[in-house]
Amino acid sequence: MPQDIRIEDIASYEGQEVTIKGWLSLKTGKGKLQFLRVRDGTGVVQAVLLRKDVSPEAFESARRLSLESSLIVTGIVRADERAPGTPGGYELSVTDLQVVHEAQEYPIAPKEHSVEFLMDNRHLWLRSSRQWAILRVRATVVRAIRHWLDGHGFLNVDTPILTPAACEGTSTLFETDYFGEPAYLTQSGQLYNEATIGAFGKVYCFGPTFRAEKSKTRRHLMEFWMVEPEMAFADLEECMRVQEEFVSYIVQTALRERAPELDILERDTAPLQRVQPPFPRISYDQAVEMLNRGGVAITWGEDFGSPHETYIAEQFDRPVFVHHYPSQCKAFYMEPEPGRPEVCRSVDLLAPEGYGEIIGGGERMSRLELLEEAIQRHNLPRQAYEWYLDLRRFGSVPHSGFGLGVERTVAWICGISHIRETIPFPRTLQRIYP
């Protein structure tokens, strides 16, 4: 019996008879010849049916087959440089065809559809080559993230999704009833990471996070995935060093393993090739000066918006660190710079090509008194933070960490304009279906 294979492995089977199970994505041909473009989830291959090579029933069912029907096709693998779809160029000379399920008329045609329509049919749209390519890149990004961290002494320690207290204010939180108490969907696992470094040294959490923000920008989702590494005995400098190694590894892995997908997306990979350590580092002070010199007005103390981030990033050929933001722009737990408390030991990493902030992080407060003051100054409920204060009572250490957003990273690597295509089932302001 011919061997079942996956299309991405087809190059190893030249000249052999194999079986592929998949779906019909395109059909052309006439008379004695039918070309079926078959995809199996790992790739696409052209199957060629000659009337004389298959049974009359098989030829007839191929001729009538509707798009997106499921099928099992058997044939001989032939090298053909002109063959579309597969990398390297292979096609299948069909010897047998079995229709598994004849699809109804498929709603997504190779023409312009509205975003609304495509999103309503997201469960089917995922089969289109661009969406397929983006989510294959996403899977590689996720794997590269974990592989690098696992290989560099970070332990994956999951942090809770349901939390009793807010990390940064409650106005943008999704709330639920937890057996009579209010609970909130997490915006970050960081505070918990600061506890687990006390047990494991270097940790990361990696899971979904939530922000109930009434924003409709290209960069925001209500539900998104974030990886957050945290390190005991690490300062701001070490934090940046880890980030540049980490991000470079992710990008280079995607380039190496997902070249065909980036090709489908028509991604110019030259800017990605340049993503290698070290990354340039500038202070917030320097950034403000650079912006004002460049005619993008900003007053010291203001947070950056998209135009500022884009302008700064354009001045460099790879991602750029901006460190030492004004304390007022950042979360309460950021370590103030000794001798200059109006700025903190924070760092953001700005991606090139207008993709903006992909990492936020820095050094956290390690002194109990400073943190107590900060909690009071920000009017946070002290009781809810008692456990967090404990971390400064029992063997406090200098520590740093950061959060990298998966969807923004995937959008950047894929070179796509809207973040909604970087997650299988996006949750946006007006959408929670399918």
Place this chain on the structure above:
Amino acid sequence: MPQDIRIEDIASYEGQEVTIKGWLSLKTGKGKLQFLRVRDGTGVVQAVLLRKDVSPEAFESARRLSLESSLIVTGIVRADERAPGTPGGYELSVTDLQVVHEAQEYPIAPKEHSVEFLMDNRHLWLRSSRQWAILRVRATVVRAIRHWLDGHGFLNVDTPILTPAACEGTSTLFETDYFGEPAYLTQSGQLYNEATIGAFGKVYCFGPTFRAEKSKTRRHLMEFWMVEPEMAFADLEECMRVQEEFVSYIVQTALRERAPELDILERDTAPLQRVQPPFPRISYDQAVEMLNRGGVAITWGEDFGSPHETYIAEQFDRPVFVHHYPSQCKAFYMEPEPGRPEVCRSVDLLAPEGYGEIIGGGERMSRLELLEEAIQRHNLPRQAYEWYLDLRRFGSVPHSGFGLGVERTVAWICGISHIRETIPFPRTLQRIYP
């Protein structure tokens, strides 16, 4: 300068002077000699201070140091078979000691504490050796899960946490307000997996899932992590074959990589060594007969409870598959057995040693008419399932999948009695703090 090292790598540094950054977990000694048990998150090592080898200040601060203080200790690595803590037996002859932060009196003493007290102090309890060992095993289980799936052609495709419709009834769902619409926290990504196999062939989702069940058993959490693989063109038999390979790989990886941790947990690893494919397979019918013969009364058609699962599992020396449950016991989407619709092509995997069901899965309905009938029969809101029905309209294929609960798997591998210790911050009926 001496090299910074991690305790788990200490064996490579015998005879060298190294620096370790960590916390004091135990202290003994008197007069001219102090023994400091130091942990750094990767392991524990004994640091030996002789008054004559260090500065008077360093010796004095060691003598006075409180438990869980953070410190940086430098010394020569010596092999010593009697040395406690490190595998193989190494200790550190201290040449210098620097106290980073002097801990307040540590609340967790090496004595009996109530579960309530320990859970209130979960952020500190994680530092204890048993908790540390369990969560190191957990991280390995998570990594083994992903490694096996990534290596066997499954693509990681994330499914949404916020969902508009229920997978299996709404009574056990956490609800939130999604900009004016109700939304629910997911109980399973499976329905979405059934969509993504149409694009990617073999997929898995892996994330937190939620069940608002008012239960207080040793086996339940409100928030738990589940991995759910799903495969196009796979039947019940293939589903079992994948499960036994997958589970065996996870268990054998934990045995190989976490021997010291399983030793701390005093786990008898003999039953785990036997977890190798093939696993025995029995039908529900056979299981019912076995139970009644064994004096554990059950009527055909009833679902199994803990005593039933435990009895069945005790009859075998490794995990056992129970397949073809009555359709009435399982979810609406299970494929009925052709010619015998009262049973379905479902399968549960029962772990040995009383750990019960760790996997539920099976073959899903692929025919549109059957699924429409099932949705009607279960009074599910048809509109919410339209996209799910689409999957049977456009190239439906036979497909199977399953869900493995991370916490139950970790509890089993670690041999611990309560699931609450298998997740860093457990969410139970009465607890959402810290």
